[in-house]
Amino acid sequence: xxxxxxxxxxxxxxxxxxxxxxxxxxxxxxxxxxxxxxxxxxxxxxxxxxxxxxxxxxxxxxxxxxxxxxxxxxxxxxxxxxxxxxxxxxxxxxxxxxxxxxxxxxxxxxxxxxxxxxxxxxxxxxxxxxx
Numbered sequence: 001x002x003x004x005x006x007x008x009x010x011x012x013x014x015x016x017x018x019x020x021x022x023x024x025x026x027x028x029x030x031x032x033x034x035x036x037x038x039x040x041x042x043x044x045x046x047x048x049x050x051x052x053x054x055x056x057x058x059x060x061x062x063x064x065x066x067x068x069x070x071x072x073x074x075x076x077x078x079x080x081x082x083x084x085x086x087x088x089x090x091x092x093x094x095x096x097x098x099x100x101x102x103x104x105x106x107x108x109x110x111x112x113x114x115x116x117x118x119x120x121x122x123x124x125x126x127x128x129x130x131x
Contacts, residue, residue, distance in 0.1 A: 040084060056129075086116075104124040105117060105125065
């Protein structure tokens with residue numbers, strides 16, 4: 001159970017055809033122990049990021065028995081995290097979701113997982129990840 005995210009990301013890659021626009025680029029990413037992660041939402045705590053954070057925490061607790069903390073970006077002391085929505089760290093790395101209302105993007109950078117999107121996108125990215 002330590003590396004359940006690797007399995008999720010790898011299974012998603014295996015099910016998508018090479019011609020799919022959704023096919024992940026690059027190799028699978030091995031993430032750290034799930035208990036080492038926090039969930040970080042933007043300082044404004046937009047509703048969709050908070051909704052996505054609640055769903056992510058509930059799913060990880062159900063699957064792994066680990067309860068992740070949720071914090072806003074200003075209060076986060078650092079470490080590995082799931083970043084939901086338009087955080088300053090995502091902006092500094094030029095990461096943003098698509099412009100579509102429910103479009104989303106899932107990006108892994110340095111062990112951190114960015115769940116991005118416009119308006120409903122962060123919550124949709126969490127749903128895609130946990131499905």
